[in-house]
Amino acid sequence: MSKTIDLPIYLDYASTTPVDSRVAKKMIDHLTLDGNFGNPASRSHKFGWKAEESVEEARSHIANLVNCDPREIVWTSGATEADNLAIKGIANFYKSKGTHIITSKIEHKAVLDPCRQLERDGFEITYLEPSDGGIITLQSVRDAIRDDTILISIMHVNNELGTINDLEGIGSLARKNGIFFHVDAAQSTGKVNIDLSSLPVDLMSFSAHKTYGPKGIGALFVRRKPRVRIEAQIHGGGHERGMRSGTLPTHQIVGMGEAFRLAKEEMDADKERIYSLHNRFYDSVSKIEEIYVNGDSKNKVSNILNISFAYVEGESLIMALKDIAVSSGSACTSASLEPSYVLRAIGRKDELASSSIRFSFGRFTTEEEVDYTLALINHAVERLRELSPLWEMYLDGIDLDSVEWQTH
Amino acid sequence: MAYSKKVIDKFENTLNEPEKFNVGRFDPKEANIGTGMVGAPACGDVMKLQIKCESKGNTHIIKDVKFKTYGCGSAIASSSELVDMLVGKTLEEARQIKNIEIAEALELPSIKIHCSVLAEDSIQQAIDDFEQKQ
Numbered sequence: 001m002s003k004t005i006d007l008p009i010y011l012d013y014a015s016t017t018p019v020d021s022r023v024a025k026k027m028i029d030h031l032t033l034d035g036n037f038g039n040p041a042s043r044s045h046k047f048g049w050k051a052e053e054s055v056e057e058a059r060s061h062i063a064n065l066v067n068c069d070p071r072e073i074v075w076t077s078g079a080t081e082a083d084n085l086a087i088k089g090i091a092n093f094y095k096s097k098g099t100h101i102i103t104s105k106i107e108h109k110a111v112l113d114p115c116r117q118l119e120r121d122g123f124e125i126t127y128l129e130p131s132d133g134g135i136i137t138l139q140s141v142r143d144a145i146r147d148d149t150i151l152i153s154i155m156h157v158n159n160e161l162g163t164i165n166d167l168e169g170i171g172s173l174a175r176k177n178g179i180f181f182h183v184d185a186a187q188s189t190g191k192v193n194i195d196l197s198s199l200p201v202d203l204m205s206f207s208a209h210k211t212y213g214p215k216g217i218g219a220l221f222v223r224r225k226p227r228v229r230i231e232a233q234i235h236g237g238g239h240e241r242g243m244r245s246g247t248l249p250t251h252q253i254v255g256m257g258e259a260f261r262l263a264k265e266e267m268d269a270d271k272e273r274i275y276s277l278h279n280r281f282y283d284s285v286s287k288i289e290e291i292y293v294n295g296d297s298k299n300k301v302s303n304i305l306n307i308s309f310a311y312v313e314g315e316s317l318i319m320a321l322k323d324i325a326v327s328s329g330s331a332c333t334s335a336s337l338e339p340s341y342v343l344r345a346i347g348r349k350d351e352l353a354s355s356s357i358r359f360s361f362g363r364f365t366t367e368e369e370v371d372y373t374l375a376l377i378n379h380a381v382e383r384l385r386e387l388s389p390l391w392e393m394y395l396d397g398i399d400l401d402s403v404e405w406q407t408h
Numbered sequence: 409m410a411y412s413k414k415v416i417d418k419f420e421n422t423l424n425e426p427e428k429f430n431v432g433r434f435d436p437k438e439a440n441i442g443t444g445m446v447g448a449p450a451c452g453d454v455m456k457l458q459i460k461c462e463s464k465g466n467t468h469i470i471k472d473v474k475f476k477t478y479g480c481g482s483a484i485a486s487s488s489e490l491v492d493m494l495v496g497k498t499l500e501e502a503r504q505i506k507n508i509e510i511a512e513a514l515e516l517p518s519i520k521i522h523c524s525v526l527a528e529d530s531i532q533q534a535i536d537d538f539e540q541k542q
Contacts, residue, residue, distance in 0.1 A: 007417060073442065104416070222418040278419055311478065311480070313452055313453065313479050313480055313483075315480040315481060316419070316479065316480050316481050316483075317483055318480040319411075319416070319419060319480075320423060339452070349450070350449070350450040350451075350452075351449035351450055351452075354452045380423075382424070383423050383424075383426070386426055386431065387423065387431055387476055387477060387478075387484065388476060388477070389424070389445065389454050389455070389456035389477065389478055390431065390449055390454060390478045391475040391478075392456075392476060400449060405447070405448030405451075405454070406445070406446050406447065406448065406529075
């Protein structure tokens with residue numbers, strides 16, 4: 001390594017991103033007495049008016065990035081709340097029209113858990129199977145639509161695989177059948193172009209902290225034409241045109257606004273740089289024997305790369321890569337004791353699912369960091385395979401599926 | 409998950425100096441070798457333990473041990489910890505090793521206790537295999 005680098009190396013940008021220093025600067029300006037600290041709902045003095053001005057400017061930055069009307073943006077505490085508001089909001093408002101909702105097995109828990117809750121409340125949910133490549137096919141959506149379907153909720157970019165769904169196609173199906181279409185876009189802002197002026201999407205959830213903004217703030221796009229109505233989930237003051245009450249956190253909102261303004265400005269440059277880092281990483285890692293890329297590599301964002309290293313367990317690999325911050329699909333890293341439900345849904349066997357690592361790159365990732373990581377991976381995988389009875393069996397030509405394992 | 413320093417050290421030492429920490433294999437067909445393999449890939453851990461035995465009086469003692477483990481950090485550390493306990497023990501003594509000794513030595517968190525159970529199972533199976541050959 002010619003250049004010294006700081007350890008550990010952060011390659012978990014899909015989990016969260018650091019706040020861009022330009023964003024942090026803006027936020028600090030909206031907190032203290034010498035800054036713009038007022039309550040944007042205060043109508044009677046300058047402090048309130050100035051705060052409102054900042055909030056509205058931020059709202060227009062969000063709208064600009066995704067090409068919608070600022071009045072279609074509702075602030076929430078994050079994408080999880082936006083998902084809840086969209087799904088429960090539609091379900092509760094339109095339940096007299098129908099009680100069937102379509103979503104997929106590879107949605108984020110912020111979509112799946114509200115759906116589970118609605119099931120308890122008497123709604124019927126269809127959980128679509130993704131393709132082996134981790135894409136929701138139009139045919140599967142078409143087949144699931146019923147007369148009483150009121151909502152389809154499908155994510156834009158999958159958080160584990162990075163695969164991109166066809167919003168245009170799914171949205172058109174929804175439109176044709178008079179069904180609302182909600183999209184969780186937490187992973188796609190700043191990575192994929194979103195044009196809501198032409199996309200047939202009715203509701204879209206956004207998160208700030210995946211796009212170099214602060215945690216604790218997000219937004220929901222609620223289309224005005226044709227009008228979409230939702231039932232509020234939080235009451236108390238009627239902020240955000242009654243859709244989401246609660247004093248607006250000016251500093252958070254301003255942070256998200258600045259982050260999204262920068263995302264628009266720098267998306268092309270970010271994308272190009274990250275694409276080249278992705279290729280540099282992939283070209284090298286693909287030389288390792290018996291690795292499998294999870295998710296359709298032709299149809300995904302380049303900031304996420306999910307790889308299974310066969311015959312090596314994911315958590316041990318993460319431990320061996322202690323200088324690299326990454327996520328694993330291994331059950332051992334979570335409390336659930338189940339390997340990633342996303343990898344299982346795309347048909348990965350449990351052992352390949354628990355051998356998976358998600359690498360995610362971002363604005364501050366450098367070539368040196370990628371090279372350093374690659375060297376560590378090569379070393380760790382080699383060492384762990386030397387330790388692996390499964391690798392030994394593989395080299396001996398034994399088919400692991402033919403072995404009678406002593407499960408415990 | 410936060411691991412104890414003992415698990416981390418054991419894991420890293422085993423990884424960095426596999427030979428010193430008895431990683432490897434014996435020919436399972438040899439008469440003085442007992443092999444135990446427990447766990448399943450789908451469950452996330454497989455341990456393979458081999459003991460090389462030598463007769464001493466009316467019993468056998470464990471002269472050498474080799475192992476390989478596929479699994480999380482604490483599974484690997486548990487196997488390695490067990491291996492440390494085995495050399496020089498008679499088969500009767502080795503049969504007495506309980507998972508709790510391994511768990512305590514490594515300060516395993518409660519959700520990782522199954523790793524030490526697996527280690528205990530592996531030595532029982534290796535001894536069974538050896539005794540069947542005699």
